[in-house]
Amino acid sequence: METINAEIFTLTYGSMVRQLIADLEDISAVNKQLDEMGYNIGIRLIDEFLAKSKTGKCGDFRETVDRVAKVGFRMFLNTTAAVTNWNAEGTECSLILEDNPLTDFVELPEGCQNLVYCNVLCGVIRGALEQVSINTECSFVRDVLRGSDVSELRLKLLSLNKEEYPFKDDD
Amino acid sequence: MPRQCSETCLELLALELVRAYGRQSRVPPAAAVDAIGFRTGRQLAERYTANRARLGEPLEVIKFVCKEFWMEVFRKQVDNLRTNHRGTFVLKDNTFRWLAKLSVDPAPPAGAAATRAVASVAELARDYLVLPCALVRGALAHLGVNAAVTAEAAVPPACEFTVTIKPR
Amino acid sequence: MIVCAAVIGQANNPLYLETFQQGSSDDALRFHYIVHCSLDAVEEKLALPRKSPGEPSDAYLGLLYPTEDYKVFGYVTNTRVKFILVVDEPVPKDEEMRMIFKRFHAAYVDAVCNPFYSVNTPLTSSSFDASVRTIIMTL
Numbered sequence: 001m002e003t004i005n006a007e008i009f010t011l012t013y014g015s016m017v018r019q020l021i022a023d024l025e026d027i028s029a030v031n032k033q034l035d036e037m038g039y040n041i042g043i044r045l046i047d048e049f050l051a052k053s054k055t056g057k058c059g060d061f062r063e064t065v066d067r068v069a070k071v072g073f074r075m076f077l078n079t080t081a082a083v084t085n086w087n088a089e090g091t092e093c094s095l096i097l098e099d100n101p102l103t104d105f106v107e108l109p110e111g112c113q114n115l116v117y118c119n120v121l122c123g124v125i126r127g128a129l130e131q132v133s134i135n136t137e138c139s140f141v142r143d144v145l146r147g148s149d150v151s152e153l154r155l156k157l158l159s160l161n162k163e164e165y166p167f168k169d170d171d
Numbered sequence: 172m173p174r175q176c177s178e179t180c181l182e183l184l185a186l187e188l189v190r191a192y193g194r195q196s197r198v199p200p201a202a203a204v205d206a207i208g209f210r211t212g213r214q215l216a217e218r219y220t221a222n223r224a225r226l227g228e229p230l231e232v233i234k235f236v237c238k239e240f241w242m243e244v245f246r247k248q249v250d251n252l253r254t255n256h257r258g259t260f261v262l263k264d265n266t267f268r269w270l271a272k273l274s275v276d277p278a279p280p281a282g283a284a285a286t287r288a289v290a291s292v293a294e295l296a297r298d299y300l301v302l303p304c305a306l307v308r309g310a311l312a313h314l315g316v317n318a319a320v321t322a323e324a325a326v327p328p329a330c331e332f333t334v335t336i337k338p339r
Numbered sequence: 340m341i342v343c344a345a346v347i348g349q350a351n352n353p354l355y356l357e358t359f360q361q362g363s364s365d366d367a368l369r370f371h372y373i374v375h376c377s378l379d380a381v382e383e384k385l386a387l388p389r390k391s392p393g394e395p396s397d398a399y400l401g402l403l404y405p406t407e408d409y410k411v412f413g414y415v416t417n418t419r420v421k422f423i424l425v426v427d428e429p430v431p432k433d434e435e436m437r438m439i440f441k442r443f444h445a446a447y448v449d450a451v452c453n454p455f456y457s458v459n460t461p462l463t464s465s466s467f468d469a470s471v472r473t474i475i476m477t478l
Contacts, residue, residue, distance in 0.1 A: 006176035007218060007452070008211075008244055009184065012302075014454030015210040016188050022206075023198045037191050041183045048179055076177045101176050105452035107464055112455070213458055217451045220417035221444055225398055313418050313458075 001052065001075060006101040013102055017117060027114045034116070038123020039130075046128040049075065061157050062090055064134060068125065069095055077101055081153075091157040094141070098150050108145045117145050122153065133161035178268075185269065189298050201298075205305040212309020219243050220314065229336060232314045233260050240310060245269065245303075258336040267330035269303055270296060296324040307332060341439070341475040342409065343370040343425035346447060348459045349418065351378055355462040359475055360427075374423050377403045377411045381421055384413070398444075399437045414440040420447065431478060439474060446470035 020030045053071045058064040069081040077100065085094040102118050116122075122138040129136050135158040142152035188207065192200035219240055226232050237249035241264070251263040300322040308320040317337045324330040346355040358370050380403035400413040403423075410430050414422040422443050424436070431439070450456060450467040462468075 002178040003175040004178045004181055004246065005243060006174040008215065009176050009181045011211045011214045011452060011454070012181065012188075012207065013184060014452075015207040015214075016184075018210065018454045019203055019207045023203060033191070037187050040187050040190070044183055044186075045179065076180050078174070078176050101174060104174070105449050105454075107453050107455060107466060109455045210454075214452050217416075217418055217448050221448050222441075223417060225415070226417050315419060 003078070006078065007104070010101050010104045013120070014106060017115075021112070021115070027112060031114075031116045031119050034119035035123040035126075038120035038125075039127035040123075041120070042124035042127025042129075043131050045076065045124060046131040049128065050132075058132075060090070061134065061160075062086070062093075064129070064132075065093055065095070065155060068129075072128075073097075093155055095153040095155060096150050097144075097153070100144075100151060103145055103151075106145055113146060116140050116143065118143070118151065125153070125155065135159045135161070182269070182272065185299070185302055189302065193298065201301050204301045208302040208305025209309035209312075212306035212311075213313040215244060215306065216240070216310035216313040226314060229316045232311060232316045233334065235314075236307060236310060237262055244306065258338070260334040260336075262332040262334065263329070264332070265329045267303075267324070267328050270299065270324055270328040270330055292327060293325065296327050296330075297322075300324060300330070304332065307334070340427050340429075340478050341424050342427050343374065343423075344443065344471055344475060345370075345374045345423040345425075346462060347374070347378065347421040347423065349420060350459065352459065354420075354460070355467070355471075357468070357471065359472075370425060373406060373409070373411060373425055377413060377423050378421070380404050380411070381413050381415065381423075385415065399433075399440055401433065401436075412436050412440075414444070416444060416447075422447070435478070439478070442474045443471065446474065 017030070017034070020033055021027070024030050024033065049072055052075060053067070058067060065083055069083045073079050073081045079097070079099045079101065081095040081097050083093055083095060086092070100118065102121070106117060108115060108117065116139075118140065122140065125138045126136055137156040137158055139154055140151060141154045142148040142150060144151050189200075189204060192198075192203050220226065220235070223235075223239070226235055233252070237252050241247065241249050245264065245268050247264070247266070247268070249262045250265045253261045253263075304320045304322050308318065311318050311320070311334065319335045319337065320332060322330055322332045340359075342360045343356065343358045345353065345357075348354045353371075353374070356371060356374060358367055360366060381400060384400045384403070398414055398416060400415060403411045403413045405411070409425050409427055412424045412426060416422075422440055424439065424443075426436075446467055447462075449470075450462055450464045451458065453464060456462070456464065
């Protein structure tokens with residue numbers, strides 16, 4: 001896995017968020033745009049993830065989320081997310097991020113308290129999982145940039161597509 | 172060693188940001204991507220010159236960009252530096268990493284289709300080069316060298332950056 | 340001990356100035372004046388030819404000038420941002436001053452990397468302020 005100084009990624013992302021705010025003006029539009037961009041990134045990211053992690057088919061949603069949290073975050077962001085707060089049905093959980101290169105150096109100003117700075121991550125997870133036929137909803141419920149100790153993403157399983165195998169022979 | 176992350180993160184982010192701005196028509200895309208790169212370049216210059224002896228005249232700054240800066244940001248040094256000694260510098264990178272995924276098909280179709288194929292890769296390269304050009308321009312500006320920076324990738328991933336120092 | 344720390348921008352505009360001494364607001368003005376005057380000394384040092392050709396110049400400028408009660412030290416970055424430290428007795432050794440400036444520089448670089456900070460504008464970051472306070476406490 002080729003690595004780079006994370007700061008180049010961190011700073012490019014930061015400049016981009018800053019520019020989006022200037023261009024779109026409306027913070028909720030920026031949040032939406034970050035999610036969309038994340039989605040487009042996620043659908044491309046999954047290929048590398050599957051190839052490099054030599055992931056076979058995951059047994060269930062729980063296993064998939066575990067893989068995302070431990071292997072995925074480590075592979076790309078060089079950090080890990082803890083998985084907690086599962087609901088009884090095993091369809092909803094939280095990903096806790098203590099440390100995240102995207103938020104290095106960032107201090108949100110007064111006027112941006114509604115900005116979900118790392119919303120791109122929600123889109124990435126959603127896009128990547130969709131490519132392996134898992135439809136989810138993902139959003140931040142706690143954010144280190146807005147006063148919390150850790151960032152928490154809430155991940156909800158919406159549905160599974162019938163074709164569960166991304167590499168079926170007769171496709 | 173400073174904190175690391177996968178190169179893929181940056182590659183995909185850069186790709187998507189160019190595409191996202193290309194898809195909208197609210198603001199001129201090249202200008203927005205340029206602003207993003209410029210801002211980032213300034214910050215990177217601040218970081219990468221922090222533990223370094225003071226740079227003097229423009230030539231020293233350009234050399235710094237070709238060696239240390241290029242190494243930190245583009246993971247290798249510039250392969251060749253030429254100048255006309257009148258304020259124009261040409262920096263050649265034979266395997267520019269940010270274009271690594273964008274190369275000409277080794278067996279292109281013949282005739283008109285070939286010309287079109289090569290032309291479209293060159294166009295695509297130009298869009299993707301806006302960001303690194305702005306990064307370099309931002310870094311130079313922040314180090315006191317006001318210059319125009321353009322890039323051409325006739326045969327990706329080889330890339331030539333032209334730095335033209337603006338007269339005072 | 341350090342009684343005042345300042346950051347001056349590329350255009351000699353003040354970006355940050357904090358005093359660390361109990362006193363009336365008079366003192367704040369006085370420090371602004373001291374820092375302002377030190378910029379001339381900075382320009383002089385920067386205009387000096389290098390000790391020998393090819394030898395890299397230093398970011399640390401050393402003692403800029405003494406006032407009645409204090410000594411003023413300077414440091415300039417490659418991006419022409421100046422850091423000024425006004426120091427009380429006992430005056431630290433050069434080695435210590437260099438180290439303090441390096442840490443000050445590192446804190447500044449992190450502040451500049453905040454995407455919401457605009458270059459050459461006043462530094463209002465609370466983490467920058469906290470870092471500076473930690474640094475000056477080490478003396």
